[in-house]
Amino acid sequence: MKSDELKNLICREFCGGLSVSTVPAGFAVSTDVAKSFGDPISFYLSEANGEFTVEDDGDFIATAIASGTFTDTGTRASVLDAMLEEHGSYLDRDSCQIRREPIAGEGPARAALSFLSAMIRARDILLLNRENVASTFADDVRSAIKENFGNDYVIEDETEADNPADVLLKSKRTGLRAALIYAANSNEKLMAALLRHQEREDDEAPVIAVVSGLNKGGVSTRRFEMAQNRGLLMPFFSSGPKQAINYIRDHVRADAA
Structure with a gap:
């Protein structure tokens, strides 16, 4: 040729x-x-x-x-x-x-x-493959939280837990835990957040699962409704990061600020 x-x-x-x-x-x-x-x-x-x-x-x-x-x-x-x-x-x-x-x-x-x-x-x-997508979504959530909460809170990974949250918010003023935040872009991650929510005491920091989206977004409607009925706090990140951040701000532990 x-x-x-x-x-x-x-x-x-x-x-x-x-x-x-x-x-x-x-x-x-x-x-x-x-x-x-x-x-x-x-x-x-x-x-x-x-x-x-x-x-x-x-x-x-x-x-x-x-x-x-x-x-x-x-x-x-x-x-x-x-x-x-x-x-x-x-x-x-x-x-x-x-x-x-x-x-x-x-x-x-x-x-x-x-x-x-x-x-x-x-x-x-x-x-990107599913593992990278999960990691990237957690990075996106963490980045948005750092941008909006960095002045008043210490933002770190939770390490000393069997079922660690993706983001731990701690008040710079009081040192108290203000929120445990999970980046939930799969049923497994949502259930991990729900388990942590059910284990917490009333006076402990709230557990918040930031949801990437329903069905094709990673979390099934059935699992979402189950978590919703059991009182898990779940803002949607895909509908607007600003709205999710405002939701988190409204639900952090009040006496930790």
Whole structure:
């Protein structure tokens, strides 16, 4: 086989699943590369004054947030932001769209290929294995707590316990435990928090399970309802880290502040 023949074969393979159609905003491009939840990666390309903007429809990140796979703060958000920046792109957190602004002198083909590369890498970031996802979610929760409670509380890992919490809040003023926080993105982790909650005495620090999401988000509805009926405190992180933080603030041990 000659090099030109191989080049043609590779080009045909690359472009075989590619389709381009005209839409009011410019062009819609669809590929045969799958996103993390199975649909093909597609995006839109528009032109203004000879420069090209590329963006997706926002469904990719919105679906990841809804399923509990991604939050817009924390470790994975930082990794995603850094990767997108390498490709001249960014995540618009208001619309959930990944967008690439025009670069002077760059043609539409190069802009489209760079954006597709960014989307593939974004998919890979969200396809971390379950163990890494669990670790990353705990990091996200811990990061949000440090950012919001660091002035008044000591934030540390709980080590001296058979069933340790992911985050231990202790008052800097009194030294008392203010809350035991579990990052619950699985039934197993939620049940661990529930067990700790049932073991605690009334005058001890409350146990709070920060839930990543229901069903596809990691915790089943059945287990959530069981824990809810037994009084476990459970804010949702996927519906908004700020709301989860406010919930924690409202439920920390009052006399520990």
